[in-house]
Amino acid sequence: MKLEDQSRVAVVGGGPAGSMAAYFLMEISARVGLSLRVDLYEPRDFSRYGPSGCNMCAGVVSESLVQTLAAEGINLPPIVVQRGIDSYVLHTSDQPPVEIATPVDELRIATVYRGGGPRAPEGEQKWISFDGYLMEMARERGVRVIHQRVSELGVDAEGRPLVGIGKGGYETYDLLIGAIGVNSGAMKLFEGLGIAFQAPPVKRGFVSEIHLGVETVQKYLGNSMHIFLLDIPKLKFAAVIPKVEYATVCLLGEDIDKELAERFMNDPETQSCFPPDLNWHIGEKLACGMGQACQCGPKLNVGAAIHPFGDRVVLVGDAAISRLYKDGIGAAYITAKAAVVTALFFGVSTNDFRRRYHPVVEGIAKDNWIGRLIFWITVFYQKWLFLRRGMVRMVRQEADMPGERRDMSRVLWDTFTGSATYREILMRAMSPRFMLRLATATLLAAFARRKRK
């Protein structure tokens, strides 16, 4: 089973995974003189403001993904980039916040809006959607974008996938790529295809867009991502991410409910990131001015799908796997690319995908297990003050050191920005130098405190 000249490919879902799959299908097939006909199905219009064009995501393009895309010739223009990030600030319940800059002084993480953003810009700066930008790139490459909701999927007598839109009948394809998000109803359609696919497990997160205005964002958040290690049970990861006019609050962990969100927003450490006159209320949705513009409780991928491929079918992006708690767009890129390369150069049968595509998905899944271990360790840091003190002390000591010796800064940077695999982070944290320095810093911090008493 191979793709041939004039083969037809359907990509269902026009988020980053779908658009990149469609784009790379055209780009790479052209390199080897193969001409494909690619249809991309996406009902949403990413140029619209508000929830209808939204993808419910924190909207961070990681350091490694920014670089990888640049190497692929995809340079994100300023109109797409909401803000370039060069540092992050780590907030804990009782220690003063510490700022950790990128190893090189550079804006190397991009924050973006996946859709049009909560509302039209109030200031002078304009922006466009990241997802919309990628989709336009695919369109420029010759992908046919179909703004319709896929209502049915099936297989014809010869085993070719069928895609149905409403009353429009079926289209037959040689390959079907599922690039649907975990919040999409189309997940059921793929589960019903008979390829033994099961959607990945999900947990509910919390995302809130708070309008502050350009100057206030700059003043309170700057070009930093703000990460919180607060002693709030069930909260695994909390971040405040600066955009042009907004701050995006993103909470991940065990199912996040309203109380938890409120507890986080009312924490003094969180409030230090916002102007004192900000009144934040859960459920509030302001049409203009400072305050919460929208909030959502999207489902987040927290594991791997079962069997995300079959004959002439493959699922990419969140529908297959994501990286634990972060860099979902990076995982979308990696899986989309791996699926495309497999389909173009090896074949589109179950066996081809099992041999060539599945190992890539498994690799991410394995790394996520190490990630779970790392996040399990951070729980102790959230709970135990003496550990936090040691960590903060170690970061402080590193402020004047050359980049390559900032061990703790690097570990934290990679853990919270998704710039390295969890495996790399663990290896770095297990090095004798790191352990020794952390132990010393922890002991000294405890000792210094006792002396002051």
Add this chain to the structure above:
Amino acid sequence: MKGGRELGTHFKPGEIIFRQGDPARCMYVIQKGRVEIVMESEFGPRHLNSLKDGDIFGEISLFAEKARIATARAVTEVRALQLDEKTFLSRLHQDPSMAYRLIRKLAQRIHEQDHELMRDHANEMEICPVTGFTSYIDLATFLDTELKRARRLKQTMAFAILVVDEYAALVEKRGDAIGEEVSRHLAEVIREHVRRTDVAGRFGADRYGVLLYEADGASAVHVCEKVRAAFAAVGFESGAGRFFATLTCGVAIFPEHQQSTSLNQAAYRALMKGMARGGNGVMLAEPGVERLRA
């Protein structure tokens, strides 16, 4: 830059991005602006390249030298994004298709620089006013450079020496003007039959050298044979009546002969052999064996 929506690092016009000899751990992708690459040497600085939005620089250090081989300087306001060696190379090994764009860029750059090299040589070379070909000395130097290139790109190359049979006797009998006309016609015939990229030179009154790129023995002999036949068919008018001229040709091939001197000598030996057999023919020099082809 505060509140920046442009990714990467900012450089002011004239600012050095990296200096030749600096240790290298990344390459750069230009987000916006123009960058020039300058190489310093004992002969002074030399401008190598001008780059713009979307171009990549500093990539050589990722694959070859671990120090910068040239200096990169911002010409305008520049935004450049660093691509870490580790991120890039590990992604590259996971997904080799990522290398395609870089290889394409490198190939384009080699292509452009080859053309530049050719232009530079054309400017420096002495040109024969009759044939428009370069002189012998330039061709010999050129041969050296081109052999290096062929070696690097693993390409073949043919070097042919062509001699007009009995040219001295012809000039003595019919005069210098007729000799020049014969030379001009031969130049025309050569130009017609070789590709635009091939290079011809005239050295001495009756001798010509031709460099045929990416030609093996068979194709080089085929081309030279066409030149020989076409030249033999040209009729000349002189006071003493209509006459025809012929040529003899010796061909040697790189990599069968590795150095410019041995290539030259092999071609010359083949030529001598051809002349000993009565001329008007093309001889191919093979390592140790020379065969008559015409």
